[in-house]
Amino acid sequence: MKTVSLKDELVNNSYPGRGIVAGLSEDGKYAVSAYWTMGRSAGSRNRVFVTDGEGIRTQAFDPSLIAGDPSLIIYAAVRVLGNKTIVTNGDQTDTIYDGLKAGLTFEQSLRSRKYEHDAPNYTPRISSLLDFEGGKYNYSISILKSDNGNPDNTLRFTFNYDAPQKGKGHFIHTYMGDGNPLPSYEGEPTPVEISGDIDTFANNIWSWLNKDNKVSLFVRYIDIATGKYETRIINANK
DSSP states (O other): OOOOOHHHHTOSOOOOOSSSEEOOOTTTEEEEEEEEEEOHHHHSSSSEEEEETEEEEEESSSSOOOOEEEEGGGEEEEEEEEEEEEEEESHHHHHHHHHHHHTHHHHHGGGOOOOOTTTSSSOOOEEEEEEEEGOOOOOEEEEEETTTTEEEEEEEEEESSSOOOOOEEEEEEEEESSOOOBBBSSSSSSEOOOOOOOHHHHHHHHHSSTTTTTEEEEEEEEEEETTTEEEEESSSSS
């Protein structure tokens, strides 16, 4: 697949939903991870990202507005296990963390999960794993989705990237665009360009996301040589 502009991918889609980018900085020094949330309903928009140890989690901006089952909007989005950084759009972050800790692979850990229980959308679960095993950096991306809206079958795809390229990454998101029901993401992760330092990259993504639907953004640059990292969080709710 041809590498495309992340700006074009976001500006031309008013509702990509939740999105994940994993890749390598232009200078080849940093593993790059980004994750954002978007929302159409008041409940989905009632969120912020907050730090939680080495990771982050979602939190209700106004706790009084929480209604129904909050598990689809309140979860640990980022967790770190040794030299592995897990980033997902749901509580499967904990499933992956526990699975890796028990000796399972990224893919095996997700066998117990499926798409989200939000019929008729059946929102895909998207996940990424940044791994620094032996001082070498690689990343994986997973999507669990319904079979074209059929809830009886879960489609499972895992993509592994063993040799990340400078200034490039891969982008996956939950929806192809707005709709009712929302159309699930199709195809393999999209190759995209990664440019600039952490502040430039974070500010660019935030500016490219639809202003009416964007909720929160997380970006992390991890020094591959040392494991030290910088994190940026931007929340629409303040």
